[in-house]
Amino acid sequence: MEIQGLPGRLLAELGPAIASGELPEGTVLRAEELEERFGVSRTVVREAVRILEGMRLVASRRRVGITVQPRSGWDVFDPLVIRWRLAGADRSAQLRSLGSLRLAVEPAAAALAARHATDDERRRLSALAVELTMTARAADLATFLRHDIEFHSTVLQASRNEMFAHLGDTVGAVLTGRTEYHLMPHQPEPYAIRLHREVAEAVCAGDAERAEQAMRTIVEGALTELNQQLG
């Protein structure tokens, strides 16, 4: 998953620094400066910069240098960019944006899942719903989170739409983020759990309408809760 090697190390420094706003728009970096700062060769710096350029976080121009680009151009769907932003200063803005996105996508995905899920996926969803019920009662936040992520990922996967499916990791990052930063109740809401069971049942029954509704209620709940926590 992660980019490896020395360029990876550079990325791990520069990416978060830019994403968090520590290096604001317009900041100019020079390749040579980076070489010295990180004690690596030209090759490594250039490759790291190329990757950042691919994410539209920076642009490199002759005789000018490597310029941090305005946020409006960033590839906000890139998983790395999302993770970096979640870890940094505009975590709350990022969580809000992702919240709206989830509200649009996940109900639609649930409806599609009710139509297209494989038998195995339907079984897994039911099993996960049970697990969620149990780990919630035990207040085991870590495993609860794991299962919650897998539940939502499975629904997105089962929608048989590659673009929805790829948002699985993103949703995972959101759920992890809000748990890590204590933006959710310490004891998962029993109501939310019941809705997960309802989604699972509806998908199993092939009831797209009910799956969509239940999922919408789940995500709406998460979003209002988020807004409460963030003021």
Place this chain on the structure above:
Amino acid sequence: MEIQGLPGRLLAELGPAIASGELPEGTVLRAEELEERFGVSRTVVREAVRILEGMRLVASRRRVGITVQPRSGWDVFDPLVIRWRLAGADRSAQLRSLGSLRLAVEPAAAALAARHATDDERRRLSALAVELTMTARAADLATFLRHDIEFHSTVLQASRNEMFAHLGDTVGAVLTGRTEYHLMPHQPEPYAIRLHREVAEAVCAGDAERAEQAMRTIVEGALTELNQQLG
């Protein structure tokens, strides 16, 4: 927008080849081979490969080579990947996926736009709706397309959600694609035009519900039409 220089040339060759399936999953390329094939240096090859690696189209491993990755791992939200796929063999699969995505996102965006659009944006939407009506009557497909793209982009922008906003280019690519490949009626549907006017009016009036419904009808129409054309 485009990646420049020699690595850009490599990208423009390899990206489409991979995205179209011409180089199927598991294909192994060697850096040296690419150097010779394109008559460029290691530096250039490595940078191009790094970028493809960033999109998760390939993975580079020592003693093995540069391996084309399974589609399931690709960064399907990357604008370049989308464009390459639209230009190649799985154009129809890509159009279907994007259709579902639009169906989820654009109505939600329209609702948000009705709440958050600036005065200028509301004015632009109204103006664009008028333009659409006129160019449709004149059967001027090129300008119609331009205005259509700008209309949808403006709605996404006006939603004040960065992730929605960034789908503007993607939607633009879809609309361009289906026009180029003659997947839409030569004379734009008067009904669809009226719906655009309705979206504009609803956004101006701040009526989220109506904006959402009208936009949903637009995208649903586009999707069913697409499915008819593709069988």
Place this chain on the structure above:
DNA sequence: GAAACCAAATCGTCATACTTTTGCGGGACA
């Protein structure tokens, strides 16, 4: 037959030299 070992292939990194683009300042000219 299995485990340890060795060798070749291939990417990864470094150092360096050369090329190309381009912003900026200085000078010529109106």
Place this chain on the structure above:
DNA sequence: TGTCCCGCAAAAGTATGACGATTTGGTTTC
């Protein structure tokens, strides 16, 4: 005094040779 043009130098872009690191797969040995 202001404007335009030209050349310089700064910075990224490209090329190349050398070496390092790692993985694979076969070979040897027990």
